[in-house]
Amino acid sequence: MRRVPPEMFRFTTGEKSDLNGAVLEAFGVAGEHLETTLALDGVRERLRAVGWIADLEDEELHDTLKRLVGWELLDVVHNHAENYRTAEEYERRNLHYSLTRRGEAALAGLRHALEVLASTGALQTAVLEAITDRLDELTVLSGESAAADRRIFSTVRELEGHLEALVENTKAFNGQLQRLLRAEGADLDVFREVKAATVAYLQEFLVNLDRRGETVAAAVARVEEQGIAVLRQRALRGAELPPVPGEDPGVGWLESRRARWSGLRAWFLPDDGTRPRIEQLHDIARRAIVSLLQVLERINESRRRSSSAVQDFRELARWFAAAPEEDDLHRLWSTAFGLGSARHAHLAHPDPELISSSRSWSEAPPVEVSALLRTSGRTERFTRTGKVRDVAAVRAERAERARAERVELARAWQALETDGPVRLSSFGALDPAVFDHLLDLLGRALAAPSDAGGLRRATTGDGRVEVALSSPPDARTAVLHTAKGTLAGPDYVVHIMTAVGATAFPAVRAAMGQETAG
Secondary structure, eight states: OOOOOTTTTGGGSSTTHHHHHHHHHHHHHHHHTTOOOBOHHHHHHHHHHTTOOSOOOHHHHHHHHHHHHHTTSEEEEEOOSSOOSSHHHHHHHSEEEEEOHHHHHHHHHHHHHHHHHHOOOOOOHHHHHHHHHHHHHHHHHTTSOGGGHHHHHHHHHHHHHHHHHHHHHHHHHHHHHHHHHHOOOSSHHHHHHHHHHHHHHHHHHHTTHHHHHHHHHHHHHHHHHHOHHHHHHHHHHHHOOOOOSSSOHHHHHHHHHHHHHHHHHHHHOOSSSOOOHHHHHHHHHHHHHHHHHHHHHHHHHHHHSSSOHHHHHHHHHHHHHHOOSHHHHHHHHHHHHTTTOOTTTTOOOSSGGGSOTTSOTTTSOOOOOOTHHHHHSOOOOOOOOOOOOOOHHHHHHHHHHHHHHHHHHHHHHHHHOOSSOEEGGGGOBOOHHHHHHHHHHHHHHHHSOBOTTSOEEEEOTTSOEEEEEEOOSSOOEEEEEETTEEEEEEOOEEEEEEOTTOOHHHHHHHHHHHHHHO
């Protein structure tokens, strides 16, 4: 892992951190205007351009530039091409400063950090559509001549920019979303409005998200069919990288493109068997919607009641803390939770006449108190035992229904039994019940894989009847008629028979024989 030089971001700490950052920003603005070096007067001018309005002495500015040079963020050179008339002019115009590579990296890191702190993140469906458009454009450009190499390069860079925007915005929004889920706002009105708006925002983003993800994955597959390695080579030629001493810059450029493409596949079409990250984002959004709706429900519930359960328990805790004696604690507990209430005071003796009015309650026999009174507040009531229902008629009805179903099934199998392979059209007109069983057999067979001989075999649920189905040798159409309508389809070759080891059709004949005898 590459390490950041320890002095790179030292300019952000200490008493002069604001001035250090302003000077680096001044050099960054100068670079945007294609000014590679600045003298002392140029630094002052650019400092005013970046908003530094405080008074700054020459000595303090020299010390700041010297610090940045010591941290290798700036480079200083002497300008020997000028003619200097005074020592002051020599001091101002002789020394020229410029950003080093480390200084450029430090300035870029500072700008990126400030941008992240100011950003809120977003879930943008337009980015997904832009990624799809760039992928489709690459598919088209891959078939054109070498003159399209520059367009391929620009399209690849646009695609990577859209992917980077998707990743960065999604990470920022997810972090903000998780912080929102953990937050408890002081102002319930604002808190409720923010969470309700977030729920609506997430629900709008999830509309057709699966379809958009599948569209991007299909576009990635189409580009790879054209040859992604060749496409990268053509983009490298279109990049027209300048020659540099040392290693070939094209090697690192191609490696960076491979890493970006791997990131694109991880989001939409991973090759390691894992779930695409776009689906994980879908799950996170759905869970966030559920959590936010639960929080909103708790807020609305607390508004409907004069006091919430949480507030009640907190007030009760204050009473417990203020109780002077232990006996007071027990009385408070019994009063709050109803453990000492006299729910049985209204009960009477089963035979009140046996109790003399002159006798004390302490001498009278006790009244039986039901245990149900403590848990539910109701007393037990004893009545006559319920009458047991006679189920003989129900059993007879169910047995008759099962017998009729067996006979119907027997007739269906007898009508469908074939002596050998026959065309589906040979069945002609069928009873609706027989037709339903035939459709079930055909559906099971068509769902089964073909064997070495091209046959599809399947059995019924009870394993007694087997069907062997093969594709028709010609384009004939079978038409089957029933009382409910007509079915037209391929004229398959079918063979319906008893399964190996089963006794389906003998049992069928036996069942029908019993019906006839009955």
